[in-house]
Amino acid sequence: MAPSSSPNSLPQNMLEALLQKLGTAVLARVGTGNTFHLIGDPPPWWATTFKTSPESLIDVGSLAPFLQHFLDESESAWRTDPDRVVRSGPWSHRDLTSILHQFEATALTASHRPLLLIERVDERFDQIQTLLQQARDQRLHHIDQVKTHERTQTSLTGSLAIATQERDDVLALLQHLDLAAIVTNQEGRVTFISPRCLAWIERPSTRVIGQPWEQSLPLESADRKHLRQTWDALTPQRGRRPLRLTSTTPRWIEYEIHADPQSSERRIILLHDRTEVQHLRQQLDHQTQFHDLVGRSPAMLQIYQLVRDVARVDSTVLIEGETGTGKELIARAIHYSSPRKDRPFIAANCAGLTDSLLGSQLFGHKRGAFTGAIDDHHGLFESTDGGTLFLDEIGDIPTSVQTSLLRVLQEKEITRLGETRPRKVNVRILAATHHNLNEDVIRGTFRADLLYRIRVARIHLPPLRDRRDDIPLLVQTLLGQVCATTGKAITDLHPDSLHLLMTYSWPGNVRELKSAVEFAVISARTTCLMPSDFPEELRHTQRDHRPPFSLESHHTEPKTLLLRALQQAQGNRTEAAKILGISRATLYRRLLAHRIDVAE
């Protein structure tokens, strides 16, 4: 190092002392090889690191392999670029006691002399290493975290794929089984709905998922209420009756509500399409039942069709048949199948009433028209305006009333008793009788022109004995009605009981059958109706198949029939009424009408 000429320059000895204080060994190159000599005193670490004498020339390349490499790297700078400073970067080297230390070398040219500075940088190195260690540890930790996240993600993706596959399998299974299913959460909101169910309700899943379940099914209010009650029962159960989905394609469904095995608060609703079954059931019902009429015998099926036919027109209909065969039921069926079904249906029994009473009842009266007419009164025709008036026992109406009735049928107007001004009425007449009106006409007790007017169409109801095949169905139906009324649970009919019912002649027809079933239900001690439960007369009446009294009524005078029945019943009017298949009240009316002494 050349001595400084500037007055501010450090003296040579001071500079060397400074470098020693800084722990830097300064070596000056001797010649062009790897031989250097130390300038000034070496730093304290020199003696414990290198086996060289500070005073002798030093072959730097032999001190450490790294220094040999660095000399090669620095050669071009010393030779061609004196302004360049070459730094080695840190390297590690073991001292004479094998302790690893960190050094850094710098090659530079000063005053045309190649110099090599060697520093021991342990302290600085430790600081840098600590920082770098922390940075790399954090990096490794971050990599571990990312890897963990990736593994978790992979695991979740795998789980999701499995769950999706399982879901698809379940969906495929549901589709294959043609099952429609809905799953709800604890709040009753839909969390899953099968494609089949979506197709039925004709809504996209986006409009159903998350919605309250009861809003997802298009139901009528009664069905919705029923479903709600089943839901609120909280126990797994099957719906007691099918529901009707009111979608574009209406569908009948049966349903089951189950608790989710995984969570009792969740529900699984399974829906089954029963549309076809329901249609078949309706067809069957249609064939076996018509309004309140029961029976599937050919005669009854023919009558159902006849009722449908006459319901479409506005003609007067004469309904014939023995007492208890259901003539009023036919009248009601016609009315409720007709366009007049939303207007009144009124039934009037014409038997046993005097001229004035019947006339007043049918046509109304003006105040003072007769004794007891204390106020204006409109009759059944006016009350029935727009609807259907059923005149039962029309064969029993007095001649004067027949005339008025004929006028109504011809002119469509009535005149109240005591008035002269006719009033227009729009009433369809349905009439019924157990008489043979042809004979009544011949006898002169019934107007022929009225007969032709009321018999525009006619329906003849067969007696029950002529349609015995309907008896089991009738008993089943009546049993259901009676059990519902009485609250008794009768489930079976003993075969002997059925035999009894099938062989009895049923002079009172279905009405008598219903009474017998009521009696049996009340008498029954078990859930099965035994022969002993039925009325005694069924069990003790001789099983002849002769037509009963009433069957002959078309050919025999009513008074004769009454007298014969009283004779057979030995004057017991209740028994006589039973023989005739009529009520005691009707028997009384007829006895009065025929002026038969009714005294006991």
Add this chain to the structure above:
Amino acid sequence: MIQKKICLLGGFAVGKTSLVRRFVTGMFSELYQTTIGVTIEKKALLVGDQDVTLMIWDLYGEDDFQKMRESYLRGSSGYILVADGMRRSTLDTAEALHQLAQSTLGPVPFVLIVNKADQLKEWEIDEATLARLRHKGWLVFTGSAKTGEGVPELFMRLTQTLLEAA
């Protein structure tokens, strides 16, 4: 006596220092201590009938904080690329360093070791990847500085290749 300089190149924390320590001293430490700069270890080998002294330059790991100085590579007869089997990215780093070494040293012999074979289940580098490298003509080892598996073979194989190439 033949003396050969070889370098260990690779990303940080792949186990370069551990491989050198395992090879030179037969020891291993679980404690990771990052290398700054260069540590040079010497190891004498007998390959066939030839005594060879390996000057093993354990260079600091390449990452965003420390970039490889080409000058450290100069004079190397060959090099060892080190990757961590549990980090796929370290193989990318090794391949990049291979490019640097080739451009600096020319086509000198090298081997690749995928370290940490003791944790094979955690590996991100699969056999197909290694097969691809072998197909390119690379000498690929798998091994573990922790267990010592494959370590002597690695150095021995490179030394043999160096001698064959000389």
